[in-house]
Amino acid sequence: MENIILKTEGVNKFFYDPIEFQVLKNISFEVQRGEFLTMIGKSGSGKSTLLYILSTMDTEYTGKLYIDNQLTTGLSIDKLAELRNEKIGFVFQFHYLLNEFTCLKNVMIPALKLGKIAPKEIEERAYEKLKILGLADQALKPSNKLSGGQQQRVAIARALINDPLLIMGDEPSGNLDSKNTNIVFDILQDLSKNYGQTIIAVTHDEDFAKKSDRTIEMHDGEIKSA
Amino acid sequence: MNINADIAKTYIFSNKKLTAVAALGVLLGMSVYIFMNSMMVGFDRSANESIFRSTPHIRVYKEDVISQVLVQEHPENYLIINPKIVPKNNRIINPNLIIETISKEKEVTVVTPQVNTSVFYNNGKSQIAGLAIGILPNQANQMYNISSFMVEGLFDQLKSNMNGIIIGSGVAKKMNVTIGDNINLTSSKGVNRNFKIIGIFKSNNSKVDNVNSYINLSTSQQLLKEGNNYITDINVNIKDPEQAEEIAKKLAAMTGYNAEGWKQTNETLMAAFRMRRIVINFVSLTILLVAGFGIYNILNMTVTQKINDIAILKAIGFKGKDVIRIFVTQAVSIGFMGVIGGVIMATIIIKMLQHVYIGGDIGYFPIRYELAKYLQGVGIGMFITFWAGYIPARKAASVDPVSIFRK
Ligand SMILES: Nc1ncnc2c1ncn2[C@@H]1O[C@H](COP(=O)(O)OP(=O)(O)OP(=O)(O)O)[C@@H](O)[C@H]1O
Ligand SMILES: [Mg+2]
Numbered sequence: 001m002e003n004i005i006l007k008t009e010g011v012n013k014f015f016y017d018p019i020e021f022q023v024l025k026n027i028s029f030e031v032q033r034g035e036f037l038t039m040i041g042k043s044g045s046g047k048s049t050l051l052y053i054l055s056t057m058d059t060e061y062t063g064k065l066y067i068d069n070q071l072t073t074g075l076s077i078d079k080l081a082e083l084r085n086e087k088i089g090f091v092f093q094f095h096y097l098l099n100e101f102t103c104l105k106n107v108m109i110p111a112l113k114l115g116k117i118a119p120k121e122i123e124e125r126a127y128e129k130l131k132i133l134g135l136a137d138q139a140l141k142p143s144n145k146l147s148g149g150q151q152q153r154v155a156i157a158r159a160l161i162n163d164p165l166l167i168m169g170d171e172p173s174g175n176l177d178s179k180n181t182n183i184v185f186d187i188l189q190d191l192s193k194n195y196g197q198t199i200i201a202v203t204h205d206e207d208f209a210k211k212s213d214r215t216i217e218m219h220d221g222e223i224k225s226a
Numbered sequence: 227m228n229i230n231a232d233i234a235k236t237y238i239f240s241n242k243k244l245t246a247v248a249a250l251g252v253l254l255g256m257s258v259y260i261f262m263n264s265m266m267v268g269f270d271r272s273a274n275e276s277i278f279r280s281t282p283h284i285r286v287y288k289e290d291v292i293s294q295v296l297v298q299e300h301p302e303n304y305l306i307i308n309p310k311i312v313p314k315n316n317r318i319i320n321p322n323l324i325i326e327t328i329s330k331e332k333e334v335t336v337v338t339p340q341v342n343t344s345v346f347y348n349n350g351k352s353q354i355a356g357l358a359i360g361i362l363p364n365q366a367n368q369m370y371n372i373s374s375f376m377v378e379g380l381f382d383q384l385k386s387n388m389n390g391i392i393i394g395s396g397v398a399k400k401m402n403v404t405i406g407d408n409i410n411l412t413s414s415k416g417v418n419r420n421f422k423i424i425g426i427f428k429s430n431n432s433k434v435d436n437v438n439s440y441i442n443l444s445t446s447q448q449l450l451k452e453g454n455n456y457i458t459d460i461n462v463n464i465k466d467p468e469q470a471e472e473i474a475k476k477l478a479a480m481t482g483y484n485a486e487g488w489k490q491t492n493e494t495l496m497a498a499f500r501m502r503r504i505v506i507n508f509v510s511l512t513i514l515l516v517a518g519f520g521i522y523n524i525l526n527m528t529v530t531q532k533i534n535d536i537a538i539l540k541a542i543g544f545k546g547k548d549v550i551r552i553f554v555t556q557a558v559s560i561g562f563m564g565v566i567g568g569v570i571m572a573t574i575i576i577k578m579l580q581h582v583y584i585g586g587d588i589g590y591f592p593i594r595y596e597l598a599k600y601l602q603g604v605g606i607g608m609f610i611t612f613w614a615g616y617i618p619a620r621k622a623a624s625v626d627p628v629s630i631f632r633k
Contacts, residue, residue: 052628057541078545085543092631096538098233100240110542112229158542170631 004069005165005198006031006054011063013049023049024061025221031166031200036192038209039202041218047202050218051170054200055088056080068165085114089159091169096155097143103130103154104139111161122161129157133187149180156187160197167191169201173208185211230548233539234555237528248524249564255517256568256607259510261575263599266506270499272592274467277495279370279429280438281488282461283470286324286477288316289484321457324481328462333473336463338365341446341456347393347439348410349401356397356437358411360446369463372427372440378405379425388442391421395428396436413449430589511606517564518610525557525618536622537630546623553622557615558608565607569600 013024023046031037039047052058053065056072059080064073068087072080089110097106107126112119130136133153138146143154152172159167172188173181185208191197192213201212209215217224238245297304318324321339328337341360346353363384367373373381377395384390391409393401403409407423421441428435441449447456462485464473470487478485489496529536536549579591 048632052631055541058628078547081540081543081545083543084541090541096534096541096631098535098538100236109229109233109539112232113543113548115229 003033004030005033005035005067006200007066008054009064009066011050011053011061011065013046013053013058013061023221024053027063027221027223029216029223031198033165033198034192034196036189036199036213037201038212038215039200039218040204040206040209040215041224043204045218046221047218048170051168051200051202055090055168056084085110086162087165089162089164089167091152091155091159091167091172093171097151097158099142099144101143102140103135103143103146103157106143106154107157107161110158114162126157126161129160130154132160133157134183149176149183152176152180152184153187156184160191165198167197167199169199171202171204173203173205181205181208230551231555234552234559237532237552237556238559241528244524244527245560245563248520248560249567251517251520252561252564252607252611253567253571255514256565256603257571257575258513259606260568260572260596260600260603261579261593262506262510263603264572264576264596265579265593266503267596267599268592268594269502272588273495273499276429276431277488277492278467279372279375280431280434281491282369283464283467283488284462284474284477284485285491286318286328286460286462286481286483286485287458288318290316316458317452317455318457318460318483321455321460324483325460327480328460328477331473331477333464333466333469334462335465336365336369336461338362338369338461339443339457340366340459340461341443341450341452342458343446343449344414345439345449346412347397347401348412349403352401354397354400356439358391358413358439358441358446358449360441360443360449362443363440366440369461375427375429376425377428379423381425383424384440384442387422387424388445389419389421390424391439391441392425392427393423393439394435394437395426396432397439398423398426400436411449415449415451417449417451419445419449514603514606514610517607518614520614521557521560521611522614522618524560525553525615526621528556529553529618529622532622533625533630536625537627540625540627541631549623549625550616550619553619554612554615557611557619561608561611561614565604565611568607569604572600572603 007030009028011024011027012022015021015023027050039050041047049058053061056065056067059077064071066072067083072083075083097103098109101109104123104126107129108122111117111122111125127136127139130139133156135150135153135157138150138154143151146154156172167188169188173184176184188199188201189211192199203209325337325339328334339362343358343360345356345358347356363381367381372392376392379392381392384392393403393409398404401409403423405423405426408420409423410418410420412418444454447454450456462477464470467488471489474485474487474490539549573595576593576595579593582591583589584591
């Protein structure tokens, strides 16, 4: 029990527009601490929808979600925001950096928001993270002056800044070439193996999935094999 | 610096042009607001000053009475055909007692009796109609500050010279007389009397300057063939002229005579002032509001442009109220820049206008730095700015990050 970091119990979700349609059907599974989990499945099978629920950003579902042994279902929006800030790091398919800020600032923002340590220290840590991702020399560039792969890595650095319990990625290597995909994968694997980081990543890339600890396959809103 | 303010600052400076345009809008609105309202205060003040040179705050007098049916029972059964004003005079009975009672009121600063006489000014063949105002020189000077708008002669000489007269500059010009000359007055009671001109005043109200003159109270009573107990008006000045109407009511009840505040006396003028005030308030507020729309537009645009940023910020743990703070900070900062600029601009405009000579009854442009209007303008400006930012900010706060990430 101690080692379960995320758990769902019978999660169902419906869309009502344009017609009533059940995207997720009775999803129940667990994620262990330090596990590198990938989710695959056909387009439209509900992977992203599930990930948004796991991330606590989508609250319109039935069933239960536990993160770090805490029931998050039914918490207020503000409480969930605090929880995300402290415990979850995101990497999205489309980089989603703040364009008008430097890479360094982008990485620093979640920590500045959390406000647990002094800005000076946050800056040092952000440099450190960027160095891990091989971007120390890009730190002071505006984020929109970077290549796609570089931006993706900055996003990973940002996801790491608060030392979250969980890192979630929706196709974190989706629009990268094979070389950059490998870089991203290696980084994630390194984080999981050497830093004990828990990772949940949605992917279309079979090779990427094969190399992870465990793969969940989604099919028409259900988990096919666990 | 707080991270919300930090982000707001970045948005302000990453789009300098938009920020400048919005701030410029506020600057213009702000300066026009302060300038127009200060101008209005200046106009009102100079108009009031001019009014108080010939009008007391409150006038106590006896109203003419229309003849009425004398029968006590069922007067409605009787009718007077062609009723007329009762041929009694307008004298106030026992004026000294009334003056004494009014003086005891604590809001009252000056009480003085006055007797007005319609006269003709005669000089050789020329004759013009006018009004001789019989006054007690000391008290009247306290009330109207006549000595301050004398252009020739000394007001104090009126006290010692029962045949002295101080005439308006318009009268002097029309009669072609000057200080030291004699002038003949004919009263409505047919009394003729020679006066020596000991002074000329110019109140900057041409209606007064062309008609009025000041003489001693007792001389005025003689012109009307009345004794020294004959008083038609008791004039009262109070501490705060704005309270004139209320205190007038009180005095009327106390004395049993009519009491009229200066606003009532100058009803038409006051109506014109009110209209001016409404127009200026409306125009200046509208201009500020338009400046507010400028900020609103720019904030709305920023929110639309930055919708991805907002989704990311919410995903990484920013709450709705953080997002509101970011955009409200942006709006209020732009507003603040505009307000500061507007205050400086208004000060420059006022400074320049003070040196503009208008001429006529006004002289130099009657405008001053009105602290109250500055504060009012800054307050309203910041208030409008806040809402111009808050409305788009609330929209930003309600952005659902999932719906943005799905696109
Ligand atoms: N806002 C919405 N309203 C209605 N239906 C939706 C909405 N968002 C997604 N869907 C539907 O839900 C289903 C699952 O969508 P989801 O994005 O989770 O798929 P996915 O597995 O991530 O696909 P992909 O691999 O293409 O990203 C799809 O059939 C989609 O059409
Ligand atoms: Mg998807």
